[in-house]
Amino acid sequence: MYKLNKLFLALLFLFYSCINCAWAKNDPLLSWNEGSSKSAIIAFVQAVTDKSTPDYVRPGERIAVFDNDGTLWSEQPVYFQLYFAMDRVKELAADHPEWKHQQPFQAVLEGDMETLAASGKEGLIQLIMGTHAGMTSDGFTDIVKKWLQTAKHPTLKKPYTELVFKPMLELLDYLRKNDFKNYIVSGGGIEFMRPWSEEIYGIPPEQVVGSSIVTIFELHDGKPVLVREPKVNFIDDKAGKPVGINQHIGRRPIFAFGNSDGDLQMLQYTTLGATAKRFAGIVHHTDEIREFSYDRDSHIGRLDKALSEADSSGWTVVDMKKEWKVIYP
Amino acid sequence: MYKLNKLFLALLFLFYSCINCAWAKNDPLLSWNEGSSKSAIIAFVQAVTDKSTPDYVRPGERIAVFDNDGTLWSEQPVYFQLYFAMDRVKELAADHPEWKHQQPFQAVLEGDMETLAASGKEGLIQLIMGTHAGMTSDGFTDIVKKWLQTAKHPTLKKPYTELVFKPMLELLDYLRKNDFKNYIVSGGGIEFMRPWSEEIYGIPPEQVVGSSIVTIFELHDGKPVLVREPKVNFIDDKAGKPVGINQHIGRRPIFAFGNSDGDLQMLQYTTLGATAKRFAGIVHHTDEIREFSYDRDSHIGRLDKALSEADSSGWTVVDMKKEWKVIYP
Numbered sequence: 325m326y327k328l329n330k331l332f333l334a335l336l337f338l339f340y341s342c343i344n345c346a347w348a349k350n351d352p353l354l355s356w357n358e359g360s361s362k363s364a365i366i367a368f369v370q371a372v373t374d375k376s377t378p379d380y381v382r383p384g385e386r387i388a389v390f391d392n393d394g395t396l397w398s399e400q401p402v403y404f405q406l407y408f409a410m411d412r413v414k415e416l417a418a419d420h421p422e423w424k425h426q427q428p429f430q431a432v433l434e435g436d437m438e439t440l441a442a443s444g445k446e447g448l449i450q451l452i453m454g455t456h457a458g459m460t461s462d463g464f465t466d467i468v469k470k471w472l473q474t475a476k477h478p479t480l481k482k483p484y485t486e487l488v489f490k491p492m493l494e495l496l497d498y499l500r501k502n503d504f505k506n507y508i509v510s511g512g513g514i515e516f517m518r519p520w521s522e523e524i525y526g527i528p529p530e531q532v533v534g535s536s537i538v539t540i541f542e543l544h545d546g547k548p549v550l551v552r553e554p555k556v557n558f559i560d561d562k563a564g565k566p567v568g569i570n571q572h573i574g575r576r577p578i579f580a581f582g583n584s585d586g587d588l589q590m591l592q593y594t595t596l597g598a599t600a601k602r603f604a605g606i607v608h609h610t611d612e613i614r615e616f617s618y619d620r621d622s623h624i625g626r627l628d629k630a631l632s633e634a635d636s637s638g639w640t641v642v643d644m645k646k647e648w649k650v651i652y653p
Numbered sequence: 654m655y656k657l658n659k660l661f662l663a664l665l666f667l668f669y670s671c672i673n674c675a676w677a678k679n680d681p682l683l684s685w686n687e688g689s690s691k692s693a694i695i696a697f698v699q700a701v702t703d704k705s706t707p708d709y710v711r712p713g714e715r716i717a718v719f720d721n722d723g724t725l726w727s728e729q730p731v732y733f734q735l736y737f738a739m740d741r742v743k744e745l746a747a748d749h750p751e752w753k754h755q756q757p758f759q760a761v762l763e764g765d766m767e768t769l770a771a772s773g774k775e776g777l778i779q780l781i782m783g784t785h786a787g788m789t790s791d792g793f794t795d796i797v798k799k800w801l802q803t804a805k806h807p808t809l810k811k812p813y814t815e816l817v818f819k820p821m822l823e824l825l826d827y828l829r830k831n832d833f834k835n836y837i838v839s840g841g842g843i844e845f846m847r848p849w850s851e852e853i854y855g856i857p858p859e860q861v862v863g864s865s866i867v868t869i870f871e872l873h874d875g876k877p878v879l880v881r882e883p884k885v886n887f888i889d890d891k892a893g894k895p896v897g898i899n900q901h902i903g904r905r906p907i908f909a910f911g912n913s914d915g916d917l918q919m920l921q922y923t924t925l926g927a928t929a930k931r932f933a934g935i936v937h938h939t940d941e942i943r944e945f946s947y948d949r950d951s952h953i954g955r956l957d958k959a960l961s962e963a964d965s966s967g968w969t970v971v972d973m974k975k976e977w978k979v980i981y982p
Contacts, residue, residue: 384851384857514900514903515903518903522713528713529902529903530834530859530902530904532903536900539896539899539900540896541892541893541895541896541918541922546925547925547926548895548918548921548922548925548926550895550899563869564870565870566870567869567870567879570790570868570879571843571868573858573859574844574847574858574859574861575858589870592872592877593870596875596876596877597875
């Protein structure tokens with residue numbers, strides 16, 4: 325029996341050594357250059373997962389929230405969901421002859437981006453209502469999935485799901501392996517993101533928070549459906565982000581990543597006044613060659629107030645150009 | 654090396670046999686009498702977790718939804734959250750001298766349940782707004798926790814958290830062990846349930862769906878808070894339940910349990926028109942000795958339409974009196 329125990333312990337030891345050696349070789353953030361952002365992320369994760377430190381956070385409380393547009397995938401020259409809406413306008417145009425003389429639909433059909441941009445937030449909402457409502461939730465899911473299979477970014481000439489940031493995919497994976505629960509908290513449509521968030525980001529639909537339109541429960545020929553109505557339900561942006569987080573998660577995150585002023589309140593909500601260790605990061609788009617370069621003056625993804633506040637609040641600003649070895653997978 | 658492998662396999666075999674023998678002895682639904690409900694539940698869980706059957710459902714899709722009032726804990730003679738509101742009225746009365754002459758507050762202060770009941774849904778909403786708003790979400794959480802520590806049910810003379818149904822706690826546990834994700838989907842307040850749902854039901858805050866009032870993000874002395882406003886945001890009842898499920902979870906449940914007509918649409922949403930195996934259950938309150946007996950004519954938790962539909966839709970109706978060995982833990 326003594327011999328057997330000894331053998332068993334030897335096997336166990338070999339097993340654990342092997343795990344450790346594999347781990348040491350395995351850099352969890354391979355696409356990140358060594359630097360302040362990478363070391364800040366790793367130091368945070370190590371601190372909150374180490375039971376022997378006062379910074380330890382139990383797995384259930386390890387909530388991480390990520391903006392989507394500009395944080396997990398690109399957002400220039402316009403949000404990808406706007407391209408989806410524009411493609412929908414073209415597809416639905418035959419059933420809507422009135423769109424030929426009705427803005428902002430006319431601008432989309434004529435490829436007149438200037439007039440479209442001038443239609444502002446009001447125009448955008450009209451565009452969303454005209455293209456995102458009137459079907460069931462299941463039907464909308466199918467439309468989004470089908471679109472993603474063939475649609476390509478007009479200037480980058482790649483499928484949208486290939487325009488996600490590889491370093492951020494690694495970060496999501498690293499957090500997940502350390503028992504964090506990753507959430508998307510985006511101004512984009514919740515039902516626009518859910519059909520592909522699990523496959524692309526490993527984030528299941530129940531961990532996606534976003535803007536939404538009103539849905540109504542109905543029975544169609546005895547089959548229960550949710551019908552999408554052309555009416556805003558919730559805008560998950562700016563001060564709406566902490567509201568959406570509280571509504572969906574009911575816990576304050578300990579880790580947040582954004583890239584624009586639309587994320588300011590989410591970063592504040594995560595870090596300000598906290599007595600325990602928290603992390604907030606900002607993706608700073610500084611790479612005009614490999615991606616885009618923009619911040620304080622951009623119409624899409626403007627980063628101004630949040631950039632100014634980063635220093636005093638101890639937020640980590642990621643310089644894409646310097647800190648990311650690659651952008652896309 | 655051959656000897657070593659053999660020993661290793663022998664150890665492995667012992668280990669698995671031990672797991673199996675422990676499992677066989679362990680009835681997951683000990684408080685349920687043998688009968689149609691218990692066997693229907695077990696048959697369903699075995700089918701969807703068995704990879705060798707066409708009914709198999711992968712863990713991520715194993716979504717189970719539970720009503721709370723009358724399904725996981727008692728709800729008579731009035732919803733427990735109403736007792737909370739009434740206790741709050743008494744506590745706040747000194748700061749609201751006007752309540753002495755203002756219904757429904759006056760009725761609460763005078764213990765006049767008849768007038769309170771007559772104030773109807775409108776009165777209930779006024780009561781909620783007067784007692785559940787004006788503080789931060791964190792502040793409200795503290796109020797609920799503190800109340801639960803000392804409050805007792807006026808007729809049953811027990812703390813409310815002891816008035817949960819033991820057979821349902823076992824069911825939650827059984828599902829969890831089979832990789833289901835359990836959600837509460839209740840007409841009750843989301844922020845009223847979250848402070849205790851994890852401790853009492855093992856259901857974390859992010860898996861609680863409920864009614865809510867509007868919250869506003871603010872910075873108070875540099876500290877981010879969500880302020881609760883006296884304005885309805887969402888009513889998670891009847892046709893609202895599938896809407897709430899879709900909003901929070903984004904997947905259709907495969908398992909649902911309710912007890913009243915407020916759950917009808919949730920049960921329909923889960924089962925009707927489904928091509929795969931689904932389960933819907935109804936707790937039928939038939940035990941006037943150990944709990945309460947009510948259904949078609951009750952003002953609280955009326956079970957009429959859903960009971961009539963149970964038969965044709967193949968829903969499992971649990972007869973509390975006959976099928977549950979014990980009610981409370």
